[in-house]
Amino acid sequence: MHKSVVSTSVLFALSALLGSASAASLPEAQTLLDQGNWQAAANAAAGLKTAEGYALAAKSYTLGADLLPEAQKRSQLERAQSLAQQAVAADANNANAHFELARADGRLAQFSGILRSLGLAGDVKRELDTTIRLNPKLAGAYVALGLWNAELTSKGFIATRATGADRAQIAPNFEKAIALEPNTPVHKMEYANALLLQKNKAAAVAQLEKMVALPANTFWEKRDLATSKARLASLK
Numbered sequence: 001m002h003k004s005v006v007s008t009s010v011l012f013a014l015s016a017l018l019g020s021a022s023a024a025s026l027p028e029a030q031t032l033l034d035q036g037n038w039q040a041a042a043n044a045a046a047g048l049k050t051a052e053g054y055a056l057a058a059k060s061y062t063l064g065a066d067l068l069p070e071a072q073k074r075s076q077l078e079r080a081q082s083l084a085q086q087a088v089a090a091d092a093n094n095a096n097a098h099f100e101l102a103r104a105d106g107r108l109a110q111f112s113g114i115l116r117s118l119g120l121a122g123d124v125k126r127e128l129d130t131t132i133r134l135n136p137k138l139a140g141a142y143v144a145l146g147l148w149n150a151e152l153t154s155k156g157f158i159a160t161r162a163t164g165a166d167r168a169q170i171a172p173n174f175e176k177a178i179a180l181e182p183n184t185p186v187h188k189m190e191y192a193n194a195l196l197l198q199k200n201k202a203a204a205v206a207q208l209e210k211m212v213a214l215p216a217n218t219f220w221e222k223r224d225l226a227t228s229k230a231r232l233a234s235l236k
Contacts, residue, residue, distance in 0.1 A: 024048075029056055036219030038064035046083060051091035058083035058100040062107060063220060074111045080104040095135035102127035102144060121163045124148055139180040143190050146173035150194035170194055185214045185221050189228050201235060208232040 024032075024044035033041035033056070042060035045053045061080035065073045081104040087097030102124045109120040125148060131141040152165035159165065174191040181187060188211035195204035208228050216225040 026050075026052055026056065029053070029060075033060050033063070034218040034220075038067075042083075049090075051087045051094040051097050054083050054087035054090060055094065055096040055100045058087060058104055062100070062103055065107065074108070077104055077107045077111070081108060093134060095131050095138050095141075098127045098134065099131040099138060099141055099144070102131065102141075106144065106148070118159065118162050121148070121152060121159075121165075125163065137180055139177040139184065139187065142173040142177035142180070143187050146170050146177070147190055147194050149173070150197045154197040167198065170198065183214055185211050185216060185228075186224055188214070189224050192228070192231070205232065205235050208235070 024047070026045065026048060029041050029045035029048070032038075032044060038060040042057040042064070045056035045060065047053070058080045061076055061083060065076040065080070068076055081101065084097060084101035084104050087094060088101055091097060105120045105127065106124045109117045109124070112120060124144070128141050128145050128148065131138055132145075135141075146169070149165045149167065149169045152159045152163050153167045153170075174187065174194065177187045178184075178191070188207045192204040192207040192211065195201075195207065208231060211228050212225060212232060216222045
């Protein structure tokens, strides 16, 4: 009987250890990312081997790229792109997977030549259109579309003609995103960035003033808040 009790205790202890070593849940990975621990978040999320997990891992790498030296950003974003592609392969009907692929492609375009950049711009638009078809309430997709139109139309006739970007689509996309998530600070910050690309300083200042009035809860929101306060001060 004593031997049986000891064996049961050992098995229980091993079970507990194995359980603690198992992959984190998606909410746990999201919490790590919200805290700024993007590497741990990426590892935990990718370890789930699901479309949502790969998408969150891609997001982690994309956000983390902003914290790295310039020379390291491209390889980081290529990793984000690869993870997003894995997410799409795991579930082609997952809106977040397509959105993260669009986000990674868009960031990579900043490190590419003009022809490659325009090709990636087309990829971004396709992925964003797919995202919205799959989830019309994903606010970030409208923010990305607004920025897509703002950035390309700011580059002039060739970029606009080659991609179909339209200045008239900037405001409606941002307004849609803000209507869906009025208290998400980054939407207003990105709207201000788009307005500055269009040389509309007064409207950009108005968006930044709204943005800095909102609470910043996550590591990334606090970082955006500091950036926006500095930007606002420089514009006044």
